[in-house]
Amino acid sequence: MSRWRLSAHAFRTILTKEILRFSRIWLQTVLPPMVTTALYFVIFGRLIGSRLGEMDGHPYIDFIVPGLILMSVISNSYANVVSSFYNAKFQRHVEELLISPVPNAVILGGYVAGGVVRGLVVGTAVTVVASFFTDFAVHSYAVTVAVFLLTSMLFATAGFVNAVFANSFDDISVIPTFVLTPLTYLGGVFYSVSLLPEVWQRVSFANPVLYMINAFRYGLLGVTDIDLGLAFGLIVAFIVALGGFALWLLDRGIGLKS
Amino acid sequence: MPPALSLHNLRKTYRSGVEALKGIDLDVAEGEFCALLGPNGAGKSTAIGIVASLVRKTGGEVHVFGHDLDRDPGGVKACIGLVPQEFNFNQFEPVAEIVVNQAGYYGVPRREAWVRAEAVLRQLDLWDRRTVMARTLSGGMKRRLMIARALVHRPRLLILDEPTAGVDIEIRRAMWDFLRETNRQGTTIILTTHYLEEAERLCRQVAIINHGEIVENASIGALLEKLHTESFVLDLREPLRYVPALPGYELRRLDETTLEVVVPRGRTVSGLFDGLARCGIEVSSLRNKQNRLEQFFIDMVDRGRQAQGGAQ
Numbered sequence: 001m002s003r004w005r006l007s008a009h010a011f012r013t014i015l016t017k018e019i020l021r022f023s024r025i026w027l028q029t030v031l032p033p034m035v036t037t038a039l040y041f042v043i044f045g046r047l048i049g050s051r052l053g054e055m056d057g058h059p060y061i062d063f064i065v066p067g068l069i070l071m072s073v074i075s076n077s078y079a080n081v082v083s084s085f086y087n088a089k090f091q092r093h094v095e096e097l098l099i100s101p102v103p104n105a106v107i108l109g110g111y112v113a114g115g116v117v118r119g120l121v122v123g124t125a126v127t128v129v130a131s132f133f134t135d136f137a138v139h140s141y142a143v144t145v146a147v148f149l150l151t152s153m154l155f156a157t158a159g160f161v162n163a164v165f166a167n168s169f170d171d172i173s174v175i176p177t178f179v180l181t182p183l184t185y186l187g188g189v190f191y192s193v194s195l196l197p198e199v200w201q202r203v204s205f206a207n208p209v210l211y212m213i214n215a216f217r218y219g220l221l222g223v224t225d226i227d228l229g230l231a232f233g234l235i236v237a238f239i240v241a242l243g244g245f246a247l248w249l250l251d252r253g254i255g256l257k258s
Numbered sequence: 259m260p261p262a263l264s265l266h267n268l269r270k271t272y273r274s275g276v277e278a279l280k281g282i283d284l285d286v287a288e289g290e291f292c293a294l295l296g297p298n299g300a301g302k303s304t305a306i307g308i309v310a311s312l313v314r315k316t317g318g319e320v321h322v323f324g325h326d327l328d329r330d331p332g333g334v335k336a337c338i339g340l341v342p343q344e345f346n347f348n349q350f351e352p353v354a355e356i357v358v359n360q361a362g363y364y365g366v367p368r369r370e371a372w373v374r375a376e377a378v379l380r381q382l383d384l385w386d387r388r389t390v391m392a393r394t395l396s397g398g399m400k401r402r403l404m405i406a407r408a409l410v411h412r413p414r415l416l417i418l419d420e421p422t423a424g425v426d427i428e429i430r431r432a433m434w435d436f437l438r439e440t441n442r443q444g445t446t447i448i449l450t451t452h453y454l455e456e457a458e459r460l461c462r463q464v465a466i467i468n469h470g471e472i473v474e475n476a477s478i479g480a481l482l483e484k485l486h487t488e489s490f491v492l493d494l495r496e497p498l499r500y501v502p503a504l505p506g507y508e509l510r511r512l513d514e515t516t517l518e519v520v521v522p523r524g525r526t527v528s529g530l531f532d533g534l535a536r537c538g539i540e541v542s543s544l545r546n547k548q549n550r551l552e553q554f555f556i557d558m559v560d561r562g563r564q565a566q567g568g569a570q
């Protein structure tokens with residue numbers, strides 16, 4: 001069998017398996033982000049936001065929509081891959097893949113694609129929730145979709161790397177709690193960095209998530225604190241670096257083979 | 259024709275420092291049914307793990323149907339079906355999906371994968387259970403699920419690491435028939451087991467591994483030839499009053515009506531009966547004290563232990 005055909009069927013198999021996995025447990029995977037986002041909209045959008053006035057020329061509730069959508073995309077793409085692949089390690093069914101002739105790039109690609117689909121499903125669900133609270137038009141579909149896909153790929157890959165290194169269920173919650181959440185909250189989901197003092201603005205620009213949220217906000221609202229080209233360049237660079245690292249880990253069998 | 263499996267000077271030292279394989283050589287010809295035997299911790303699963311790409315070797319070479327594991331791992335993997343010692347499927351996945359997915363990893367298109375999965379699951383009596391979570395299967399069913407999963411891509415070499423552990427007698431016999439038939443249709447099989455009767459019934463080649471070294475590798479016939487003695491247990495018609503002395507045989511009284519006899523090579527069972535008849539002892543039934551391969555195996559492991567003791 002040609003390598004391509006094998007890879008195509010194997011990729012489809014892994015992706016289908018991943019989609020079935022999170023669909024089976026949709027109560028834990030798809031519903032919670034919808035509930036959380038609804039709460040954010042009620043509290044920050046309606047109750048507090050109505051007293052805040054405009055931000056970057058948009059009503060506050062509209063301003064936070066892109067950040068909240070992207071935040072759920074980031075955490076769900078990450079969570080999907082890290083828990084699925086760590087579970088595969090923990091229950092040892094990762095061995096089903098290791099003994100088979102699937103190329104490592106296809107294993108990585110399959111899991112990342114699963115994370116992207118979960119991000120897409122949750123992102124769409126959150127968008128639907130948002131549309132109950134506010135009407136918003138899309139400024140640029142191309143930018144919105146591109147930022148969504150790339151960000152989701154990036155965090156799915158990061159989740160994969162996390163799972164390779166994880167040796168316990170605690171290890172898969174450390175990064176989301178201590179790295180991802182602070183970076184997203186400080187990445188300007190709820191405020192425009194232009195409100196910050198000079199020093200903190202400069203610190204904020206070292207946060208990659210800021211670029212993603214702003215690029216996504218540009219896609220939806222047409223406003224941004226940063227340069228779009230720089231944002232895309234940064235996201236792609238991160239994907240290449242993390243993807244390369246993940247493949248290297250797989251080739252060496254690190255965390256997977258004794 | 260290259261052998262189905264060829265190991266050359268295969269070594270494995272785990273990071274813990276345990277030297278699990280000390281340079282083993284083994285050839286298994288195509289179509290062979292080979293038992294890999296050895297006590298707990300001998301290195302069987304380690305050797306299998308290396309062949310199946312689950313364990314990284316620290317030295318030596320592996321060839322499967324001529325494919326070199328180092329240069330063409332994909333070629334090696336495509337030939338092998340593995341039934342591991344421990345359950346390693348997703349406990350929360352439905353039975354049929356586990357088998358269908360495995361086929362997908364070997365490049366079988368999904369529709370075809372379902373057709374094949376149905377066939378193997380029916381053969382292994384699991385088709386009724388296809389929609390339940392693997393977690394809810396009994397131990398014996400889980401073993402059969404792993405066999406189904408290993409066969410769905412039609413491997414040329416099937417490796418089973420203790421496939422009948424914890425399987426009841428009836429199902430074990432059904433499994434034996436199934437494996438024999440699979441082998442008859444051309445699949446080379448390598449199997450580890452601690453039930454030596456199983457090895458004696460199924461296999462033609464036997465390799466014994468102990469402390470990371472191959473200590474015996476021969477056909478089962480040749481191995482049993484080497485058996486120095488054979489022990490029998492005799493049930494007697496009447497209570498025994500005294501243990502008779504029969505030159506050449508070793509007799510031991512187990513209880514009133516039971517006698518254990520060791521028959522050395524060169525002596526015959528009919529000679530034994532003649533001797534007993536002369537003493538007026540009638541034998542109502544006779545059985546082997548232990549399976550013959552078991553006897554060989556125990557002798558060998560004992561010799562290994564003595565040799566080690568001597569060296570220390």
Ligand SMILES: Nc1ncnc2c1ncn2[C@@H]1O[C@H](COP(=O)(O)OP(=O)(O)OP(=O)(O)O)[C@@H](O)[C@H]1O
Pocket residue numbers: 258272273274276277278296297298299300301302303304305343
């Ligand atoms: N992952 C591991 N890390 C460190 N040592 C290991 C590992 N796996 C096995 N060993 C050691 O290697 C040796 C051989 O183990 P192996 O599992 O190959 O034996 P085995 O012949 O399959 O035994 P059993 O009949 O009990 O299954 C043992 O001393 C074992 O403790």
Ligand SMILES: [Mg+2]
Pocket residue numbers: 302303304343419
């Ligand atoms: Mg073992």
